[in-house]
Amino acid sequence: MPYIIRLGIKLNLVVKTSLVDMxxxxxxxxxxxxxxKQTSESGVMLLTALxxxxxxxxxxxxxxxxFQQMEIAKNLYFNSIHSRKAQRCLTYDVSVGNALVDLYAKWPSKSGSIMDFVRVFEEIASPNVVSWTTLIAGLVRHEYEVEAFAxxxxxxxDGVCPNSFTLSAILKGCESPKFVAHVEKLHAYILKAKLGAWDISVGNSLVDAYARFGxxxxxxxxSREMPSRDVFTYTSLAKGLNQLGLHRKALDIIACMHDESVKIDGYCVACFLSASASxxxxxMGKQLHSYSVKSGLNSWISEVQEPNVVSWNGLISGLASNGQFCGALSAFEDMRLAGACPDxxxxxxxxxxxxHGGLVDMGIEYFNAMSSNLYGVPRQPDHYVCLVDMLGRAGRLEEAACAIETMPFEPDALIYKTLLGACKVHRTLVLGERMATHAMESGSNGPAVYVLLAGIYDDAGKLDMGEQTRRMMKERTAIKCPGQSCIRNSLITTSLAF
Structure with a gap:
């Protein structure tokens, strides 16, 4: 600007627009x-730059x-920016339209309606890849995943090819297990399109999506097919491994990051601390704590002044893992009072x-409250496993069986084996046989089902059936490994997720 003044160049609308844009x-x-404010001249391009x-x-x-100034300048009449009653008389060019779609997508109306940015999109003369990507990102942001896929x-x-930003945006909307088929389709599309031989943002989004689904x-x-990996790649992998209880493998990622000179950030440290705790x-926990302090990450990990959901989860997990179950529930109530939203x-x-604290009725209340307006946390298969485990421990086996039958997911072998284990403890033959059959039909040929079922037969005095079950196990080469637990406790293997 000073250089333009010294040269005596007149500040016309073109120069003014260029300066504002710069x-x-x-x-x-x-x-x-x-x-x-230097001159009174204005125009659509100038205001769009601003x-x-x-x-x-x-x-x-x-x-x-x-934007209101621009609309007034175009003689368009609106009651307010969020509630228009007059019909527009302007078809936006693509650059103006894209900016407005992005604006409305990030600043929704008070009613939470998506119609503002959808209407602006529909008025773009020739939407390009940026227009579509902005629309899709806005729909995902406001949790209209089905509309985003449409x-x-x-x-x-429409003949517009998605780019890496489009694919990354829509993959972020694949958080629920019901979208796993969409992820697979997108994966196939990415392979077919050979998108930049694995663009890192697309690769990270795919890694994160698959890791979330276990x-x-x-x-x-x-991740191995990607030309390079960054901290986001490894954080997604660490979270996914933790959620499956593969904590040792999660810690192995530290060496991979070191070999590739990828710096560990606060999110990664929290994942590794969770694995160490489990x-x-x-x-290892001390070393990670030391690293966090030396790297300036201590505000994330230790001496937390304003704890977030991750901090609270860490406290609750620590108390529960050490048998302080009432203390863990008390911490949960403190979390609610502090205004942190549970996940x-x-x-x-x-x-x-x-x-594990024998508080079954309280646990059922918490389970029922999850998806209420109070919390709005969707139930996942692992939550049902925990519910069945809780009811099974208390001997409420029929209630546990009913929970499996009414869950909105296809039951897998794990949940059947969980109830089968409870049937073994409480010596319930008929239900145990049913759960074993379901587990086998679900594709479980591991030793746990056979060992538990044989034990149930032995306890019921049906020794011949027990021996027959063990012979069946040997025939199917399902050999029990000493020292391994028959049933995975889904809660113990849970990590602190972000």
Whole structure:
């Protein structure tokens, strides 16, 4: 700006727009505003540059105020920016439209409606890949995942090819297990399109999606195919391994990160600390604590002044793991009073505390409250495993069987084996036989089912049936490994997730 003044160049609308655009892109909005006020000239491109700058710096109130000026300048009449009653008379060009879709997607109306940014998108003359990607990202952000997938398909029908940003945006919407088929389709599309030979953002999104679904094998395979990996790749893998109870493998990731010179951040340290706690590896925990302090991560990990959900989960997990079940539940109540929102991991820990503390009715109340308006936490298969384990320990086997029959997921072998273990403890033959049959039909040919069923037959005095079950186990080469637990306790293997 000073150079332009010294040269005596007149500040016309073109120069003014270029300066505002330059300052906005540099996030120097105060300077952009000074240039804006130098003359009274204005225009759509000038105001769009200013709106874009405010959006990029997160100052959405100012962006909306400028947009209102632009709408007034175009003689468009609105009751308010969130509630328009007059029909627009402008078809947005693609650059203006994209900026507005992004603006409305990040600043929704008070009603939570998605119609603002959808309507703006529909008024773009020729939507390009940026337009579609912004729309899809907005739908995912507001949890309209089904609509986001519909938009992804419509985009391709419209002849617009998704790019890496589009794919990363829609993969973020695949959080629920019901979208696993969509992830597989997107994976196939990415392979077919050979997207930048595994663009790191696309690769990370795929790794994270598969890891969330417990399919860590696929996640690790994808990570190996990527040309490079970063801290996000390894954090997703560590979380996925922790959730499956593979804590030793989660800690092995530290060496991989060291070999590739990938710096460990606060999220990774928390995952590794969780794995160390589950394995009771105190020395590793001390080393990680030391690393966090030396790296300036102590505000994340230790001496937490404003604990978040991860901090609370760590406290609840520590208390529950050491048998202080009432203390764990008390910590959960303190968490609620502090205003921290519990997540799925929190409830796994709470259900574990109730199960092992013999507080079954309280555990059922917490389970029922999960998906209520109070918490809004969707129940996952592991929560049902914990519920069945809790009811089974208390001898309420029919209630546990009813929970399996009414769960909104296809039961897997793990949940059947959990109830089968309870049937063994309480010597319940008929239900035990039924659970064993279901477990085998679910594809479980491991020794646990046969060993538990044979034990039930022995306890019922049916020794011949017990021997027959063991022979069947040997025929199917299902040999029990000494020292291994028959049933995985889903709660103990739970990690602190972000």
């Amino acid at each position: 300052y906005s892109k540099c996030h120097r909005m105060a300077d952009a505003l000074k240039v804006m 709106i874009t700058g405010y959006c990029q710096t997160g100052d959405y109130k100012e962006a909306i105020a400028v 938009a992804f398909e419509a985009m391709q029908v 399919r860590v094998g696929e996640a690790m395979s994808i 394995l009771a590896v105190v020395e 799925g991991v929190t409830f796994l820990l709470v259900l574990h505390a109730c199960s």
